[in-house]
Amino acid sequence: MASAVDTFVAGVIARNPAEKEFHQAVEEVVESLMPVLDKHPEYRRAKVLDRIVEPERVIMFRVPWVDDQGDVQVNRGMRVEFNSAIGPYKGGLRFHASVNLGIIKFLGFEQVFKNALTTLPMGGGKGGSDFDPKGKSDMEVMRFCQSFMSELFRHIGADTDVPAGDIGVGGREIGYLFGQYKKLTRKFEGVLTGKGLNWGGSLIRPEATGYGEVYFAEEMLKTRGESLKGKRVVISGSGNVAQYAAEKVIQLGGTVLTFSDSSGYIVDEEGIDSKKLAFVMDLKNNRRGRISEYQKKYPNANYQPTSAGAKSNLLWDVKCDVALPSATQNEINEIDAANLVKNGCACVAEGANMPSTPDAVSVFLESKILYGPGKAANAGGVAVSGLEMSQNSMRLAWSREEVDQKLHSIMKSIHKVCMETAEAYGTPGNYVNGANIAGFLKVADSMMAQGVV
Numbered sequence: 001m002a003s004a005v006d007t008f009v010a011g012v013i014a015r016n017p018a019e020k021e022f023h024q025a026v027e028e029v030v031e032s033l034m035p036v037l038d039k040h041p042e043y044r045r046a047k048v049l050d051r052i053v054e055p056e057r058v059i060m061f062r063v064p065w066v067d068d069q070g071d072v073q074v075n076r077g078m079r080v081e082f083n084s085a086i087g088p089y090k091g092g093l094r095f096h097a098s099v100n101l102g103i104i105k106f107l108g109f110e111q112v113f114k115n116a117l118t119t120l121p122m123g124g125g126k127g128g129s130d131f132d133p134k135g136k137s138d139m140e141v142m143r144f145c146q147s148f149m150s151e152l153f154r155h156i157g158a159d160t161d162v163p164a165g166d167i168g169v170g171g172r173e174i175g176y177l178f179g180q181y182k183k184l185t186r187k188f189e190g191v192l193t194g195k196g197l198n199w200g201g202s203l204i205r206p207e208a209t210g211y212g213e214v215y216f217a218e219e220m221l222k223t224r225g226e227s228l229k230g231k232r233v234v235i236s237g238s239g240n241v242a243q244y245a246a247e248k249v250i251q252l253g254g255t256v257l258t259f260s261d262s263s264g265y266i267v268d269e270e271g272i273d274s275k276k277l278a279f280v281m282d283l284k285n286n287r288r289g290r291i292s293e294y295q296k297k298y299p300n301a302n303y304q305p306t307s308a309g310a311k312s313n314l315l316w317d318v319k320c321d322v323a324l325p326s327a328t329q330n331e332i333n334e335i336d337a338a339n340l341v342k343n344g345c346a347c348v349a350e351g352a353n354m355p356s357t358p359d360a361v362s363v364f365l366e367s368k369i370l371y372g373p374g375k376a377a378n379a380g381g382v383a384v385s386g387l388e389m390s391q392n393s394m395r396l397a398w399s400r401e402e403v404d405q406k407l408h409s410i411m412k413s414i415h416k417v418c419m420e421t422a423e424a425y426g427t428p429g430n431y432v433n434g435a436n437i438a439g440f441l442k443v444a445d446s447m448m449a450q451g452v453v
């Protein structure tokens, strides 16, 4: 007989065909929630689970723009306003060629639970476009952002929906989007986070996801009497999250060994120190080059191009104590997970959203290594976005130390609630259950209190 999880997930698949990442995200959460529903039949009666997997609103729109050759280009824009039970919709915008509705819905769904864990009043949403910023000029990116915002502006606002960055959307894109929003609405308000410091941004927002990921790893290691000091650390990606995760690992005395991008990865056995990290930051944030250039600058390092169709990603076969996946979804499969465990990796903290496939997650949980899922481990980014919203509302700016200290204490409290909830539901040490259940309870109780809406 089909289990309750299978039956529920089959219903979600039937209603949302061809959204495979969304199915994956729902299945993982629903598996964790069955013991909660058994204990609290009132959630079943109120169909909380059926309601929570249905976005409150999905907006899809045409984004036409003119490239540098004078040719018209057409992309698709979208915003999924998933759940506003505990606050205005909040979540990033992703610009990447692979973007489709299933990806944005998986990200928006995860965001609902993640935002609940941060202790701040933020609902969940996500958006983006299949626009690929790679190889585009600044002016092309600007024209695209202006066209994108020319539709999005009517759906968002400081008290309704507050987007931020994600893959392909950093400070440059947030600037162009904010400028167009302001022009169209004549409102200078906290409608986007990740803004520049001179115009309403918060200190530590660029650093927040990576720093938070490492704070979370440090909290997990502490439960086993360990710390990052002296540990070998493997990081994937070389964008915003990866860069600041590396910075914090270096500060805490760990050795960063790797970076990657969609073309390949580098391994530097001598360790990537602050000077080498500064090179990577300039390469990626200013010159917008490829990670292969690291090996040209530091010939002792090894570069391996990504091979299409490979069964595993050899980045995860580099011997390490701690792994910080910080690139994209499903970048660690079962073989990669087994390689990490075999080589002695004792702690995985996810900076990316859903970087591990379900089979990879099973390998981590069965081997009892410390495994912090993205919902919990990468919540630092949205947490500081929440702090940026508070500062905008108060028309005040907090110091670097103040924001970092708040971020640190939020990550500690997320770690604590995940640990305690996992234990309360009979699965001590299982941060997946802890994060899913703790996030769900806050949102579900708020939905119950607000009636059938």
Ligand code: NDP
Pocket: 165, 166, 167, 168, 169, 170, 209, 237, 238, 239, 240, 241, 242, 260, 261, 262, 263, 326, 327, 328, 329, 351, 352, 353, 378, 379, 381, 382
């Ligand atoms: P960036 O665009 O700054 O960097 C993304 C990095 O991942 C780049 O190195 C990119 O390489 C690589 N990458 C992207 N897609 C792929 C792919 N399909 N295969 C291999 N590598 C890929 O994004 P962020 O650092 O902001 O985001 C990284 C992850 O962290 C994402 O999963 C995001 O959802 C998550 N996250 C981000 C937050 C934030 O505050 N920014 C908050 C919470 C989670 P290339 O340049 O070649 O594409």
